[in-house]
Amino acid sequence: MTLMELLVVLTILSLLAVTAGTMALSYLDRAKSEASGLRIDQLGTALELFYLDVGRYPTEEEGLAALLDAPASVESWQGPYLKKREALEDGWGVPFLYTNPGRHGEVDIYSLGADKAEGGDGDNEDVTSW
Numbered sequence: 001m002t003l004m005e006l007l008v009v010l011t012i013l014s015l016l017a018v019t020a021g022t023m024a025l026s027y028l029d030r031a032k033s034e035a036s037g038l039r040i041d042q043l044g045t046a047l048e049l050f051y052l053d054v055g056r057y058p059t060e061e062e063g064l065a066a067l068l069d070a071p072a073s074v075e076s077w078q079g080p081y082l083k084k085r086e087a088l089e090d091g092w093g094v095p096f097l098y099t100n101p102g103r104h105g106e107v108d109i110y111s112l113g114a115d116k117a118e119g120g121d122g123d124n125e126d127v128t129s130w
Contacts, residue, residue, distance in 0.1 A: 029114065029123040032091030036111045036127040039087055043067070043096065043109050044129055046081035053078040057100050057107050064088050064098050064109070090127065092116075104130035 046067045051057055053076050058066035068085060070077040082088070089095055090111035102108030108129055115124035 033113070033123060033125070033127055034091075036090040036092075039090065040096065040109050040111070040127060040129050042082070042087055046087075047107060047109075049081045050077075050079065058098075060098065060100050064096060102130075104128070 043064060047057055050067060054074050055076070058064065058071065062071045065088065066074075066077075067079060067081040068088070070079065092111075092114055094111065094116065097108075097110050097112070099108045100106070110126055110128040112118060113120050113124045113126050117124070118126060120126065
């Protein structure tokens with residue numbers, strides 16, 4: 001092989017690696033959004049179980065942590081309602097935001113997406129319970 005042939009082969013392999021890497025990162029970001037949506041559904045179910053046992057949803061001060069650790073003021077808590085503490089975080093490792101009362105339902109659970117700012121498109125789009 002000549003040096004020129006070797007350089008052509010290395011250039012082609014580099015282009016393939018860049019293309020494959022870009023596609024893989026795109027799939028990874030989409031997977032984080034989808035995982036966040038599934039976790040929000042899981043939190044919604046856990047909140048319903050909390051509601052059935054306690055007769056109310058956790059306050060904003062108690063937060064979603066009340067699904068794992070019994071709040072001091074609650075006697076009828078039957079939890080934990082989640083198996084893992086990681087379920088309280090979105091796909092980017094940021095805790096979900098929780099409002100009670102919610103603007104879109106009795107309670108709202110949401111993530112601000114990859115950009116950690118309201119709104120956005122694609123990977124930066126908010127992931128919500130409504």
